[in-house]
Amino acid sequence: MKQARYEQRGPVPQDVIAAVESATPAPAPGQVLVEVLAAPINPSDLLTLTGEYGLLPPLPAVGGNEGVGRVAALGEGVSAPAIGTVVLLPPSGGSWSTHLLADPRALLPLPEADPVQLSMITVNPPTARLLLTEFVDLQPGDWVIQNAANSAVGGYLVQLAALRGLRTLNVVRRESAVAGVRELGGDVVLVDGDDLSRRVREATDGAPVRLGIDAVGGGATERLAQSLSEGGVLVNYGAMSGEACALSPAQLVFRDIALRGFWLARWYRLAPMAQRVGLLQELAGLITQGALRTRVQAVYGIDRIKDAVAAAAAGEREGKIVLVPNQT
Structure with a gap:
């Protein structure tokens, strides 16, 4: 061997x-x-x-x-x-x-x-699924925003959100990544920039966005926070920029945006065996059916x-x- x-x-x-x-x-x-x-x-x-x-x-x-x-x-x-x-x-x-x-x-x-x-199925699909379900009680029709939407986790999140009737705002860092996210079913795909929150409001007609998912860190964290509704939850699970999450007092104090972290290894360590197995079996079934790729x-x-x-x-x-x- x-x-x-x-x-x-x-x-x-x-x-x-x-x-x-x-x-x-x-x-x-x-x-x-x-x-x-x-x-x-x-x-x-x-x-x-x-x-x-x-x-x-x-x-x-x-x-x-x-x-x-x-x-x-x-x-x-x-x-x-x-x-x-x-x-x-x-x-x-x-x-x-x-x-x-x-x-x-x-x-x-x-x-x-x-x-x-x-x-x-062990790393990226569980990460996407848990980011969608463990922090905010979302209902069909709700919006969720994520950056690094063209990443593996981002692609799984788009598909899992659609299966739950959720709508996705997908932020990428280059124009060439837009088509691939749309192909997977992303409802709205936006290239990151200083005016991101304005474009989000336009795309959603001002509808609430209560969950944000950040894999980039740095200034991208602040831009996602600005795009959330008051009292929204922003979950960071990575630092693709190599920078610490930047979040201003304007978001933390005046808009009550909560910043949380997620590490799948910790979830695996703490979750009961039946819960871990059930999640993996659920995801394997979706892959077998062709509903997740x-x-x-x-x-x-x-x-x-x-x-x-x-x-x-x-x-x-x-x-x-x-x-x-x-x-x-």
């Missing part, structure tokens, strides 16, 4: 990782061997390689924190999931590998569907892991980069 391993962290993520070959292990008693079908490269993976993420595994490590596989062999004493079952890999790291050993109790059986789309720019085999990581780290992509480890 081959694994994408790194022994150090550094500022250029593709420079620290490489495909390393070793013998394919046999599952020990109580284990299963899984052939990895697909594993995405997420921003959190890149931050892990550079040492900037909130949770860092001990070195040396194998990259990747989500993916799907197919059960290839059972260790002694294991009867399920059966050989051939498609399973969601546990979010414990090491998915950038052609094969891995796992505790069968940590594997969630999935329906047969496109493994590339299924491989991404994300754009994929390219797939790479594990021998091209450096190229894959470099592509994921590049700006202005038009979709996710996904590792299909056993692809030649």
Whole structure:
């Protein structure tokens, strides 16, 4: 088997990782061997390689924190999931590998569907779904505004909002990203700018916008806050700008805008198992039905892991980069 391993962290993520070959292990008693079908490269993976993420595994490590596989062999004493079952890999790291050993109790059986789309249900779709449901009690017809709308989370949020009858105001940072968000079903797509709040009011005819979702930080946070109704909630889950959230007293004090944070890893740690499994099964069902998808720019085999990581780290992509480890 081959694994994408790194022994150090550094500022250029593709420079620290490489495909390393070793013998394919046999599952020990109580284990299963899984052939990895697909594993995405997420921003959190890149931050892990550079040492900037909130949770860092001990070195040396194998990259990747989500993916799907197919059960290839059972260790002694294991009867399920059966050989051939498609399973969601546990979010414990090491998915950038052609094969891995796992505790069968940590594997969630999935329906047969496109493994590339299924491989991404652990991080971005739950983030989008929880951002929509955990902070403001929205009703069909309500508006929600988000920036980084052309990101993977943004695309899932557009689709999940539509399924709930919500209307989306989608903010992007470049004109070339507008068409892709509209294609996914975004109701209104706006390029960010100083007059954002005015354009939001025009697009909604002054209707309330009670929930804002921020992945950028810096001045973009303030512009979203200005676009919200009085008493609105603004949730930050990322800092694509590299800057801290900027929020003026005019928004916090005089308009009672609340700024909250969201980190999916914390939600996974605190949520009951039944709630976590239920959410993942819900999302897998939507993907299987074709009701939920994300754009994929390219797939790479594990021998091209450096190229894959470099592509994921590049700006202005038009979709996710996904590792299909056993692809030649």
